[in-house]
Amino acid sequence: xxxxxxxxxNALLDGELDAAxxxxxxxxxxxxxxxxxxxxxxxxFLEGAADLLGALDLPATASxxxxxxxxxxxxxxxxxxxxxxxxxxxxxxxTHKSPAIRPNIPEPAPAFARRRFDFTTLAWAAVIxxxxxxxxxxxxxxxxxxxxTLTESATQPTDAAAPVSSPASxxxxxxxxxxxxxxxxTSRKPATSHARSEPRTTGAAxxxxxxxxxxxxxxxxxxxxxxxxxxxxxxxxxxxxxxxxVQAAAGAAPGAGPAAGRVNAPAxxxxxxxxxxxxAAADRAVGGVAAPTPTTAATFHRATLEQAxxxxxxxxxxxxxxxxxxxxxxxxxxIAGADRGxxxxxxxxxxxxxxxxxxxxxxxxxxxxxxxxSADIGMRPGDTLTTATPQGAVRVRWIxxxxxxxxxxxxxxxxxxxxxERVR
Amino acid sequence: xxxxxxTRGHDTIDVGELYQLYHESLVRLLYRRTGDRERAEDLAxxxxxxxxxxxxxxxxxxxxxxxxxxxxxxxxRATIQGRRLQLxxxxxxxxxxxxxxxxxxSRERAAAVHAALATLGDKDREALLxxxxxFNYDEIAAALGLAKGAVGTTLARARRRLVxxxxxxxxxxxxxx
Numbered sequence: 364x365x366x367x368x369x370x371x372x373n374a375l376l377d378g379e380l381d382a383a384x385x386x387x388x389x390x391x392x393x394x395x396x397x398x399x400x401x402x403x404x405x406x407x408f409l410e411g412a413a414d415l416l417g418a419l420d421l422p423a424t425a426s427x428x429x430x431x432x433x434x435x436x437x438x439x440x441x442x443x444x445x446x447x448x449x450x451x452x453x454x455x456x457x458t459h460k461s462p463a464i465r466p467n468i469p470e471p472a473p474a475f476a477r478r479r480f481d482f483t484t485l486a487w488a489a490v491i492x493x494x495x496x497x498x499x500x501x502x503x504x505x506x507x508x509x510x511x512t513l514t515e516s517a518t519q520p521t522d523a524a525a526p527v528s529s530p531a532s533x534x535x536x537x538x539x540x541x542x543x544x545x546x547x548x549t550s551r552k553p554a555t556s557h558a559r560s561e562p563r564t565t566g567a568a569x570x571x572x573x574x575x576x577x578x579x580x581x582x583x584x585x586x587x588x589x590x591x592x593x594x595x596x597x598x599x600x601x602x603x604x605x606x607x608x609v610q611a612a613a614g615a616a617p618g619a620g621p622a623a624g625r626v627n628a629p630a631x632x633x634x635x636x637x638x639x640x641x642x643a644a645a646d647r648a649v650g651g652v653a654a655p656t657p658t659t660a661a662t663f664h665r666a667t668l669e670q671a672x673x674x675x676x677x678x679x680x681x682x683x684x685x686x687x688x689x690x691x692x693x694x695x696x697x698i699a700g701a702d703r704g705x706x707x708x709x710x711x712x713x714x715x716x717x718x719x720x721x722x723x724x725x726x727x728x729x730x731x732x733x734x735x736x737s738a739d740i741g742m743r744p745g746d747t748l749t750t751a752t753p754q755g756a757v758r759v760r761w762i763x764x765x766x767x768x769x770x771x772x773x774x775x776x777x778x779x780x781x782x783x784e785r786v787r
Numbered sequence: 788x789x790x791x792x793x794t795r796g797h798d799t800i801d802v803g804e805l806y807q808l809y810h811e812s813l814v815r816l817l818y819r820r821t822g823d824r825e826r827a828e829d830l831a832x833x834x835x836x837x838x839x840x841x842x843x844x845x846x847x848x849x850x851x852x853x854x855x856x857x858x859x860x861x862x863x864r865a866t867i868q869g870r871r872l873q874l875x876x877x878x879x880x881x882x883x884x885x886x887x888x889x890x891x892x893s894r895e896r897a898a899a900v901h902a903a904l905a906t907l908g909d910k911d912r913e914a915l916l917x918x919x920x921x922f923n924y925d926e927i928a929a930a931l932g933l934a935k936g937a938v939g940t941t942l943a944r945a946r947r948r949l950v951x952x953x954x955x956x957x958x959x960x961x962x963x964x
Contacts, residue, residue, distance in 0.1 A: 370940030
């Protein structure tokens, strides 16, 4: 037998060889001084590298990661204190996997980091105080105006960016990007080659500056149900193996005609619609109205509550008894069924029972003679439009006073409609 | 992120569960890769955002591959920023309270390891970091797009280079002092 290469020796040390192979290697090492020496050397490098990486354990911070439920991450430094030297390597008997290296070396944060933390704390404190003040003021204003009676509820914003505009299909305005990815012929293909293509894809998402920007905006809002607007283009492109681009998301605006990043999902199931009149109107609106110029950015971005209040002429509608975590503002043309010429304010409730909730809202002008609010919205005061995806994500839209509202969540339609009654 | 469920084929992927399982491990890997805890946290968030956008079929290698890709890109962009940060640290160093010896030593060692890691090629470094997070060869191969048979060789080279680069730094440091 020729000499054993370093790769195989490392595989032996890492417990990656099957029993027969490991036996053969051990037998050779036992009779070959050179390979025995190289095995010892490989072992020293393995232990040395493990020791060195052990010096790079996470420094303690004020914001400790959430407790893990289990799995590899659960064996974090605070729970399993395996130092590199504890790695057992049995080269004489049966090999076994070397455990993950999670040395327990508590390190204080660097001095410069501590200074930055102090500053950040102050900044956060200021933001919190401001936010509390604004919420209080908003509540006061709302009380003065009197609470408006709510009659309706929400959807999946995903259906917003998605193939709402798929006039050929005639149906699905609620194709979730991921659903669309599963359903559409173009996206089914990458799904099958997923394991290889996706890391590359996201690697390619090294992205354009625009893609980065959008993702950063998206990052601020990790709720799946809230991802729709900013994610549609990305989801489609990622699934198709292309880097994400902001323009794609914007270009996929409802009714904008064929555009890059658009999801065509003819196979997607039709949504459950509980207002035929409203649905028909909305469908008409979505299918055929030329998009006015968006009022602000091409995508959603994080905003302060003050900015949201200003954008909604002084009043923000909130879900009573719940606390939102994030605020975003984006152009209405990215949301199916919204007025495309106005901005949408989005409140994200990440701690909601049953998952994330997204409350989108626009200030609207009611038509003097009744009828639909606008061609884009396609609804009249009192209408409720409920759409559902096969996965059970639900969106309910309604008009309340001078607000167009849309609530999205992974709740049963009845529960979500009930929840709309708490939007004050 | 609980409740963020996606279905692909017959598999239901709960991104919240993935978060619970892998967030800490991802942050640690990214911290080792970037040397910046806050940045590591940010990048880990980016990874999960991408998982929400494109629910992965084989989540574990996917998440870590995306994380390493992001860190790689981030590293390129952050080079200039890092220099600026070093300057700031140098300026602020005079009035900074003296750190205890042990902590100082620990930080110096960490910095030296980071520097040694930086001398490795991307694949070598990433294979090493993934192994340190408990990945087996199959998972490393999947995450890095390597053949499984090449993982042992990659790790062998990475371990040797890391240790040698670290030793080399020590020599340079000794000379400097």
